[in-house]
Amino acid sequence: MPTPTPSLPYGELGRLLSRMTGAEKHAPSATSTLDVLWVLYDQVLRVSPATLGDPDRDRFVLSKGHGPMAYYAVLAAKGFLPLQELGRFGAYDSLLGHHPDRVLVPGVEVGSGSLGHGLPIAVGMALGLRIQGRTRPRVAVLLGDAEMDEGSNHEAIAVAGRMGLDALTAIVIDNQSASLGWPGGLANRFASEGWHAETVNGRDHAALARALNSPREGRPQAVIATVEPKG
Amino acid sequence: METMRERFVSTTQSLLGRDPRLAVVLADISADVFAAARRQYPHRVINVGIREQLMISVAAGLALEGLRPVVHSYTPFLIERPYEQLKLGLCHQDVGAVLVSIGASYDWAAGGRTHQAPEDVALLDALPGWTVHVPGHPDEVEPLLRDALPGRDRVYLRLSLQTNAAPRPIVPGRFDVVRRGRRGTIIAVGPMLDGVLSAVAEQDLTVLYAATIRPFDAKTLLATLSEPTLVLVEPYLEGTSAHAVTAALTHLPHRLLSVGVGRAELRRYGTAQEHEAAHGLDVRGLRERITSFLRP
Numbered sequence: 001m002p003t004p005t006p007s008l009p010y011g012e013l014g015r016l017l018s019r020m021t022g023a024e025k026h027a028p029s030a031t032s033t034l035d036v037l038w039v040l041y042d043q044v045l046r047v048s049p050a051t052l053g054d055p056d057r058d059r060f061v062l063s064k065g066h067g068p069m070a071y072y073a074v075l076a077a078k079g080f081l082p083l084q085e086l087g088r089f090g091a092y093d094s095l096l097g098h099h100p101d102r103v104l105v106p107g108v109e110v111g112s113g114s115l116g117h118g119l120p121i122a123v124g125m126a127l128g129l130r131i132q133g134r135t136r137p138r139v140a141v142l143l144g145d146a147e148m149d150e151g152s153n154h155e156a157i158a159v160a161g162r163m164g165l166d167a168l169t170a171i172v173i174d175n176q177s178a179s180l181g182w183p184g185g186l187a188n189r190f191a192s193e194g195w196h197a198e199t200v201n202g203r204d205h206a207a208l209a210r211a212l213n214s215p216r217e218g219r220p221q222a223v224i225a226t227v228e229p230k231g
Numbered sequence: 232m233e234t235m236r237e238r239f240v241s242t243t244q245s246l247l248g249r250d251p252r253l254a255v256v257l258a259d260i261s262a263d264v265f266a267a268a269r270r271q272y273p274h275r276v277i278n279v280g281i282r283e284q285l286m287i288s289v290a291a292g293l294a295l296e297g298l299r300p301v302v303h304s305y306t307p308f309l310i311e312r313p314y315e316q317l318k319l320g321l322c323h324q325d326v327g328a329v330l331v332s333i334g335a336s337y338d339w340a341a342g343g344r345t346h347q348a349p350e351d352v353a354l355l356d357a358l359p360g361w362t363v364h365v366p367g368h369p370d371e372v373e374p375l376l377r378d379a380l381p382g383r384d385r386v387y388l389r390l391s392l393q394t395n396a397a398p399r400p401i402v403p404g405r406f407d408v409v410r411r412g413r414r415g416t417i418i419a420v421g422p423m424l425d426g427v428l429s430a431v432a433e434q435d436l437t438v439l440y441a442a443t444i445r446p447f448d449a450k451t452l453l454a455t456l457s458e459p460t461l462v463l464v465e466p467y468l469e470g471t472s473a474h475a476v477t478a479a480l481t482h483l484p485h486r487l488l489s490v491g492v493g494r495a496e497l498r499r500y501g502t503a504q505e506h507e508a509a510h511g512l513d514v515r516g517l518r519e520r521i522t523s524f525l526r527p
Contacts, residue, residue: 124295
């Protein structure tokens, strides 16, 4: 069990990231996923260290498991993880690998790292909730725009749309790193499969919270969070 | 006689009514024969269309939510195409599912290489924690399935149109001692039993029948071992279980003959029986190989 930690504010995330990276002046804006992760855990998801075992909690799946420092920092800030564990990032017997493992890290619902697995597994989770008549929890999945190149995601998009999985939310961080791009934008790809899709500024906490807390109306939801292009 | 697939479908349908945790995941294969079950349990019989990667990931997600997924397709589409999903969706997340394949190694021989997957058990064997059942008769499907469904572990049921004439008594996980002999042991897996019994009728061998090949029942093998001369006959890739025999007999000088489906691609159509003969798995082929191996 993690050591209980008081919830830390957004301003502390830079300091938490520096525990893993060793870079003293680590700016939160340097990590493409950080603002979305913060808004999810601070203003959207109904899950806390105390409710992790509650079947009616919200689920979060980090499909974009590569570069999980921002994820670990937010989990630590919200008390899922002991702060001292951050300093052991990547060590042999650390809970925190360079890709997260659900068996090791408290609060991690799905172990990830290989691209294209999170959204398809989340479709199964949403179906599992539906089978059990649990209409309250939602399953939010965070992906990257390059990860959307994986065909497995498109199997998931089509089926989630046809089956009207309104428990499911896909958030795609778009830093324009997909090799061949997405003509017309990623939102179109989701919308054409029957998803409610919108594009927002991935650094704007108010816009992200509004989009993620908007009603879903019987359809899965996609939020494309644009951030500065990968340099 | 009812086929293994028909027995799987009828057993699963009846158990869906009794266990609210059960959910069937399909990718169009056999969607027609599960249509009645789907009408009765629309949320728990899920057809994702021809999307095999998603089929396995959906099963993983269902298992993460506490359900017991039963996933079914033709052998290559169930094991080979979504192999990374098996590794990461099920094994790495540490959740289970019951995979049920049809087609075996060459049930549809005329279908050619695209519909043959004699490598399936070897592939699963490279991943941790799988129980592998290879029934040799439709009547063996039901007890194996009933044993697998209540758990949370990872189970593979490999169904085939090739069968033995009569079922053997099933204790899941245990080899069945068919015959005892003094000159060594032959392990016949699933549908290979009848052919093996005919091929070694005159040989003074212990015959063990394996309807479950993983975990490997080393205990029964050691308890019944007369002479450390062994023959392993499997209806899939030759040598798949050789390492398990070797591990069981590490402390004993022994000889092992592995018999199974050959590694070279056989570019032939025809019937399953013709493929069996081509791989030396018919009675004549088995007799020749076993006899020359036993001759000192």
